[in-house]
Amino acid sequence: MKALGIAATGMLAQQTNVDVISNNIANANTTGFKTSRAAFQDLIYESVSREGVLTSEQGTATPTGIDIGLGVQTAGTVRLNTQGGLSATENSLDLAIDGTGYFVVNMPDGSRAYTRDGSFRLSAEGELVTLQGYSVDPGIVIPENTQNIEISEQGVVMAYVENDPAPVELGRLTLATFINEGGMRPVGNNLLEATVASGDELAANAGDPGVGVIRQGYLENSNVNIIQQITDLIAAQRAYEMNSKTIETADQMMSTATRMR
Known part of the structure; x- marks a missing residue:
């Protein structure tokens, strides 16, 4: 039987x-x-x-x-x-991607990982890092005595240092897209890795055609x-x-x- x-x-x-x-x-x-x-x-x-x-x-x-x-x-x-809802946090270092794309994270072993979690913080050296302390590509360092940070929808990071009314451009956050997002491997800590199935990352700027924009002061909820x-x-x-x-x-x-x- x-x-x-x-x-x-x-x-x-x-x-x-x-x-x-x-x-x-x-x-x-x-x-x-x-x-x-x-x-x-x-x-x-x-x-x-x-x-x-x-x-x-x-x-x-x-x-x-x-x-x-x-x-x-x-x-x-x-x-x-699918896109998760956005929640306002009023934290200038909280970022959400509205649309397609992933933040790129530089791992301690030299590899690269990807995340939709934009809960970023500053390291002791003023570098923009994840909650686990991993550097966010391309390695944005915030100067001392920075009074305010502005991050545009295109990922351009501007800092207002001390009493200088003119902001200082610190760099631009890059995003990554993949031909087959479903082929990425989850590794925990809200991180994903590229695989043979996902294909190599396609570097892009926020706001490019087919790529999402960055919302400062927001976080993406789960879907x-x-x-x-x-x-x-x-x-x-x-x-x-x-x-x-x-x-x-x-x-x-x-x-x-x-x-x-």
Whole structure:
């Protein structure tokens, strides 16, 4: 009886589904977080009878065959890169990308990571860094005695130093885009890495065609829809229960067969 194995694959798949949904709900308030969903695909089929088999000397054939599937497996997790809502923070170092693109982060090992979390701060040397202390490309350093910082929608960073009415341009924040954003690998701390699937980063300036703009004093909320996640969670729970019921039914059928004399 194949039902036991088939139902077991269904339970494993729904367990993965619940894990993904749980992570979405847990990160409902994580800055810049993007919802993921589990994608599934059916397994190979066992062909009991082929379609098109001749049934008479006159050439009639069976219109359909008998194919029994062997269950389901998780094909991957799909990240939904839709825009999250923007929340005003009144902090001049909080930045949000309104549209496509990622902030570029220089990692301590020399690699590059990417984030939608613009909760930036200043290091002891006055450099613009993430909450983990990683440098934000291209390495903006704020001078001492800076009274105010202005960052334009195009990413140009201006500083008003002491009582000088003329601002000093410190540099321009660059953004990165990818042909396949879904192929990027999440590594924690609100960071993503480029992979072979995502392709290499495409350097861009904020406000370029097809690239978002930077909003100073805002942060991007997660795009998690709690109501949808709760609905998906209930559906996953019911699917898990139905698969477990299938195992119970198959067990009862096998028990009945062994009691026959």
